[in-house]
Amino acid sequence: MSAARLELRHLHKRFGDLDVLADISLSVQPGEFVSILGPSGAGKSTIFKLLTGGLRPDGGEIFFDGVALAEETQPFAFMPQRDALMPWRRIIDNTTLGLEVQGMARQQARERVAPLFAEFGLDGFEQHYPAQLSGGMRQRAALLRTVVQDRAMLLLDEPFGALDALTRSGMQRWLETMWEHHNWTALLITHDVREAVFLSDRIYVLTERPARVLREITVPLPRPRRDLASPQASAIEADLLETLLNPPSET
Numbered sequence: 467m468s469a470a471r472l473e474l475r476h477l478h479k480r481f482g483d484l485d486v487l488a489d490i491s492l493s494v495q496p497g498e499f500v501s502i503l504g505p506s507g508a509g510k511s512t513i514f515k516l517l518t519g520g521l522r523p524d525g526g527e528i529f530f531d532g533v534a535l536a537e538e539t540q541p542f543a544f545m546p547q548r549d550a551l552m553p554w555r556r557i558i559d560n561t562t563l564g565l566e567v568q569g570m571a572r573q574q575a576r577e578r579v580a581p582l583f584a585e586f587g588l589d590g591f592e593q594h595y596p597a598q599l600s601g602g603m604r605q606r607a608a609l610l611r612t613v614v615q616d617r618a619m620l621l622l623d624e625p626f627g628a629l630d631a632l633t634r635s636g637m638q639r640w641l642e643t644m645w646e647h648h649n650w651t652a653l654l655i656t657h658d659v660r661e662a663v664f665l666s667d668r669i670y671v672l673t674e675r676p677a678r679v680l681r682e683i684t685v686p687l688p689r690p691r692r693d694l695a696s697p698q699a700s701a702i703e704a705d706l707l708e709t710l711l712n713p714p715s716e717t
């Protein structure tokens with residue numbers, strides 16, 4: 467079998483006396499949508515910080531396309547929990563930010579992002595400021611800024627956590643369509659069980675801190691997943707919820 471796009475082997479991280487990640491091993495195949503589901507404070511965002519270079523692990527290894535991840539390489543496009551748009555920059559100039567940081571001239575970056583505005587539901591809002599957009603539109607702008615950097619893998623940290631339930635459902639459908647269309651490889655952090663079932667090919671369930679992988683499940687539902695009320699989807703959701711609420715006790 468060819469190498470996973472991303473593989474974490476026995477990652478371990480502590481902050482002083484606080485053991486946050488006890489033992490995290492997981493993998494993501496090219497083109498796969500994988501979620502990490504876990505209780506609040508378990509250490510999910512810490513995993514992303516280890517990937518994006520903000521933190522170093524105390525133990526374990528990270529492989530990308532079969533090669534140990536080097537500090538100077540950054541194959542990830544990362545979208546944080548909050549949209550993190552700059553309020554004083556127009557939407558077009560917010561979406562070019564990642565490219566500009568990489569050294570691309572603003573005009574060239576604008577030419578790169580402009581054709582994508584329609585697909586991201588932002589057509590006509592290029593010259594608006596973030597405060598003039600809805601929450602869902604801001605998240606789509608943040609995702610546009612993230613994906614336009616053309617990195618090999620997307621890291622999404624609860625991208626829809628701050629949205630109301632209806633907007634969130636619409637965004638999940640939209641993201642699934644975009645993921646299928648663009649063939650992205652994605653790793654999503656969420657504590658929304660239904661969101662994980664809706665979007666994922668596979669789900670890793672973490673224990674409470676210090677986090678370990680409690681379960682790994684495959685979601686065999688056909689796509690597009692329009693019918694989350696189906697008995698099969700409901701059964702997976704109920705099973706995951708039960709695991710989170712009543713985790714098997716440690717031996």
Ligand SMILES: Nc1ncnc2c1ncn2[C@@H]1O[C@H](COP(=O)(O)OP(=O)(O)OP(=O)(O)O)[C@@H](O)[C@H]1O
Binds near residue numbers: 513
């Ligand atoms: N730089 C840091 N220094 C010290 N402690 C930290 C640091 N970063 C995170 N922590 C602690 O590590 C634990 C895990 O934090 P983390 O943000 O990874 O959790 P999470 O699972 O993403 O939480 P949530 O789902 O609520 O966003 C928390 O107890 C947090 O206080």
